[in-house]
Amino acid sequence: MELFTVDTEREIKLPVHVETKEPFSSESHRMFRLILVENGGGIVSVNDTKTIFTAPTIFCFNVNDKIKLNKSSNLSGRAIFFSPTLVNDVLTLERMENFKEDISESEYRDYYSLKPFIDRNGLISGQFEVGPATAKRIAKLIDSLQEELKLLNNDFWRCRSRSFFLEILFLLQYIYTDAEQITKPETIRHSxxxxxxxxxxxxxxxxxxxxxxxxxxxxxxxxxxxxxxxxxxxxxxxxxxxxxxxxxxxxxxxxxxxxxxxxxxxxxxxxxxxxxxxxxxxxxxxxxxxxxxxxx
The missing domain is CATH 1.10.10.60 (Homeodomain-like)
Structure with missing residues (x-):
């Protein structure tokens, strides 16, 4: 079941939800997921491959990724569950899984902004180690997104929420395209x-x-x-x-x-x-x- 933020007063909803209690839940809710690990660390299995991680780290998962948190130590973080349609209405899950390039240039740019969540070639595994300054910027944007999704206090909450989310994607795009920052996660095969x-x-x-x-x-x-x-x-x-x-x-x-x-x-x-x-x-x-x- 997809997770939505619902504004019952205005009878509108947005396909995005911030999860603070169980960011590594094994339930995908048929949504993409961005996790910011803010403290501690752990060992996680993603599609049967175990890797170790330490804060600050970002994970980008799609609906097909199988996730299991094996071990953790002093772990805290937040997850943003979202539908690709939050970025562009044409980017349904079906379209994402069967992508064809017969779309407009702007639609392709929006699709490309989600590459960290779907690209699993070479060094790209959906796990990105980031520095403290980058993590702090993303954390502040998540704070702002959470606040908007909690208050729903005027007719513009959807626009503001989406703008904060797109800023996060912009930072992710920088991390994803900067080869210097991409290091293959440490695979765990030990006792x-x-x-x-x-x-x-x-x-x-x-x-x-x-x-x-x-x-x-x-x-x-x-x-x-x-x-x-x-x-x-x-x-x-x-x-x-x-x-x-x-x-x-x-x-x-x-x-x-x-x-x-x-x-x-x-x-x-x-x-x-x-x-x-x-x-x-x-x-x-x-x-x-x-x-x-x-x-x-």
Whole structure:
């Protein structure tokens, strides 16, 4: 059953709904869905492929995607359920699934704006990692959309709601077309025990984490942890954690104007010299050069 926002006073409705309690519900409601993960992280199965995610992340699902949230940690987020007809009346589900290019240029542009939800080729899986500034902009637009859908306080609520939604799509289009920002989500094929450790690292990377912390948290001895993790993941726990921190730092360098030293501290490095050395090791560039090249 599709989800609508209904204005009973004016006897009108709009095919859009913001869900805050269960953004990863397995029920599609025969609608497209945009999820903004605002806190925490988890492991999700999409069409039988498991991937790990950490806030801030965006998911773009269509009606055929099969979704199951396997694990989560301190997870919160919001989902926008919508019909493609919210973008353009001609974009029915049937039209989206059997698209032909015998439409007008404007209709094609509207169709293309929904590509993040339907394109599943190459690196595109519907999962996009975003920086904190981009996530904040999208969160504010969702706030505004929620407010309009809640109040329905005049004859223009539908126009304003749609305008906020289209702004979100515009930002998504930028993310989708910027190849630099698209990285293939980390596919999970490990045991539940290793998955739990990986999820812990993804949701606590900004804190000081030692091997001793992990042995206490997961009731496993140091040698067994090292052997199992390296055998399953292909690298040590510490190397995995450093790579993760560098990855998060690279996103912040592209997406914010925060000082490099602050970014280093925020992703878990207590020594900025060490941060610079590790960043160069795994990216081939210093943090300052990396930022400069991507903010021309």
């Amino acid at each position: 539940d025990e290793i998955n739990e450790i990986i999820l812990y690292l993804h949701t606590n990377y900004e804190r000081k984490i030692s091997i001793e912390d992990l042995t206490e948290e997961f009731h496993i001895n140091r040698t067994t942890l090292a052997d199992k993790f390296t055998k399953s993941v292909g690298m040590s726990v510490i190397e995995y954690l450093i790579r993760l921190r560098v990855k998060m730092a690279s996103t912040m360098l592209k997406d914010t104007l925060l000082p490099i030293s602050e970014i280093g501290y925020r992703v878990g490095f207590n020594d900025i010299t060490h941060f610079g050395r590790m960043f160069r090791k795994y990216t081939g560039e210093s943090p300052s050069i990396y930022r400069k090249k991507r903010n021309l």
